[in-house]
Amino acid sequence: MEWVKSEDGSYTAFSSEYNEHYHSTKDGALNESLKKHIEPAFLCHKDKKHLKIIDICFGLGWNTLATLYYRDIYFPDTTLEIVSPELDGELVASLVDFPYPEIFAPYKTIIKALSQEGEYKDDRTSIRVEITDARIAMRELIGSWDVCYQDAFSPSSNPALWTREYFADVARLMGEEGVVTTYSIALATRLALYENGFHLYINSGEGYRSATIASKMVLEPFEQVNMEHKLRCNPDAVSLRDDSLR
Numbered sequence: 001m002e003w004v005k006s007e008d009g010s011y012t013a014f015s016s017e018y019n020e021h022y023h024s025t026k027d028g029a030l031n032e033s034l035k036k037h038i039e040p041a042f043l044c045h046k047d048k049k050h051l052k053i054i055d056i057c058f059g060l061g062w063n064t065l066a067t068l069y070y071r072d073i074y075f076p077d078t079t080l081e082i083v084s085p086e087l088d089g090e091l092v093a094s095l096v097d098f099p100y101p102e103i104f105a106p107y108k109t110i111i112k113a114l115s116q117e118g119e120y121k122d123d124r125t126s127i128r129v130e131i132t133d134a135r136i137a138m139r140e141l142i143g144s145w146d147v148c149y150q151d152a153f154s155p156s157s158n159p160a161l162w163t164r165e166y167f168a169d170v171a172r173l174m175g176e177e178g179v180v181t182t183y184s185i186a187l188a189t190r191l192a193l194y195e196n197g198f199h200l201y202i203n204s205g206e207g208y209r210s211a212t213i214a215s216k217m218v219l220e221p222f223e224q225v226n227m228e229h230k231l232r233c234n235p236d237a238v239s240l241r242d243d244s245l246r
């Protein structure tokens with residue numbers, strides 16, 4: 001695995017299998033994780049004392065570790081339950097040697113436990129990394145979850161994790177106030193979420209490319225995507241479907 005320094009100084013990697021970086025090298029691995037996933041997730045759930053998060057997919061672990069970092073700084077009283085499916089067990093096992101930034105130094109024990117045993121638990125934090133196909137994990141998972149970090153490789157190279165049927169499983173797992181955060185702004189992605197009952201919002205700001213938040217509830221702080229208008233302007237738009245993958 002080749003590690004690559006991204007523009008904010010944090011490291012990501014390049015996957016030759018998917019021919020893609022694990023993060024936007026321009027936005028930066030840490031910056032992308034915080035801006036596109038962690039900050040909006042905590043903003044939407046700022047009053048919750050226990051947060052249940054699905055992290056699709058664990059990859060280099062940035063989203064899970066940045067969640068711990070952000071919680072410890074801004075929401076130290078919030079307890080976390082994180083489940084994260086990931087196909088690549090060898091990658092997860094290798095993460096003890098990954099060049100994480102100094103701010104993740106307090107999580108060395110957690111990184112070791114996740115890479116060696118696939119789970120970690122203390123009074124405030126429970127994390128389970130499941131080495132499995134996220135499609136199967138989402139079908140089998142039960143309960144009501146607050147957040148889903150939708151961070152698979154892109155829809156063109158990893159389409160099975162962007163279909164209408166996949167998002168139906170995600171929708172079933174999201175509670176009344178559940179939010180899905182994703183870097184994808186593709187109309188097909190937004191449509192697949194919309195067809196599963198989500199409202200769509202634009203997550204934009206300085207220092208990162210715009211992203212999407214999908215929510216079961218109406219979100220005041222974010223600008224809504226007018227899906228009716230988009231669909232009138234793009235009458236041929238379709239979401240990805242499982243049967244188109246065969």
Ligand SMILES: C[S@@+](CC[C@H](N)C(=O)[O-])C[C@H]1O[C@@H](n2cnc3c(N)ncnc32)[C@H](O)[C@@H]1O
Nearest residue numbers: 057058059060061062063086087133134151153
């Ligand atoms: C963009 S990377 C995830 C980056 C990660 N969220 C992070 O913060 O470092 C995509 C990951 O999805 C994994 N993956 C691809 N297809 C999968 C599937 N069907 N089930 C589980 N993991 C999958 C890849 O092995 C890769 O690690």
